[in-house]
């Protein structure tokens with residue numbers, strides 16, 4: 519008997535405040551046309567002062583629990599992917615566990631920057647396939663607006679806040695077909711966010727903001743995502759034509775178009791959310807997946823390729839027969 523991790527529920531949350539390109543153009547030297555042409559982004563959501571990664575994770579998680587029609591007590595494992603945890607510890611996973619009011623569950627965080635949800639999905643799938651657990655809640659939740667330097671036009675135009683959730687359960691019916699995750703720590707300088715309280719160099723007083731050499735990241739991202747697509751198809755003995763939907767990390771429309779081209783997929787088969795959400799880091803893939811499930815684009819039995827790339831560098835994919 520093959521044991522799959524089947525998707526039994528999804529959820530998502532976006533904060534209410536919309537920040538448009540025009541609004542950002544009033545404070546830094548940029549324009550709506552530059553941002554839209556180079557990134558595909560028009561606006562992003564910004565969390566309110568009372569919101570946090572844990573509070574947004576709770577809303578997305580409760581939606582997934584409702585969709586799956588399960589009792590939260592049935593969750594054996596909670597994995598939260600976030601680069602913007604409420605606290606260094608307890609983990610956002612533990613804070614979410616408390617918010618959901620459940621006791622007999624293991625909870626922890628995964629930190630793999632924008633690839634975090636794919637890494638978390640991969641861990642969840644291994645735990646389910648091994649028989650160690652039955653039901654896993656995976657959440658990506660990010661409050662990027664708090665680690666963005668709003669005076670740096672090269673980064674502040676890109677990011678947004680939000681959370682996505684997915685519930686997986688052991689099943690004989692299909693689900694996650696394979697996951698593939700990778701890291702290469704060579705590239706720290708191209709994309710990082712310092713932790714100012716735990717400085718590695720006491721003389722270098724860095725603020726806790728995202729720092730990115732965007733153009734160099736862009737090139738590595740396009741090449742790497744092309745390779746992960748091949749790796750995923752080969753591992754499953756599948757052809758490009760077998761994929762019904764691409765759910766990519768939402769960093770830049772030009773990166774997404776390049777990956778779709780490589781897969782010979784029409785943009786009608788690609789779930790794009792970044793226009794009104796920006797890059798929500800580890801949350802982006804799960805938010806996009808949830809949207810396409812809820813609006814009926816992704817149907818049961820279809821094959822969906824999720825992929826992401828982020829700081830580290832980290833990158834990965836998950837192939838799901840939904």
Ligand code: UT7
Nearest residue numbers: 547548552556632671672675732733735736739769770828
């Ligand atoms: O999610 C994690 C992974 N992250 C990514 O995958 C992000 C990947 N990178 C990107 O998406 C793109 O590199 C950016 C959108 C960040 C930048 O686009 P680009 O086409 O690579 O532009 P660039 O960095 O090469 O900059 C081109 C020019 C520069 O001016 P000069 O040197 O040519 O005079 C920048 O100073 O554009 C300038 N520039 C801007 N101009 C107006 C940079 N940011 C802005 C801005 N508005 N916001």
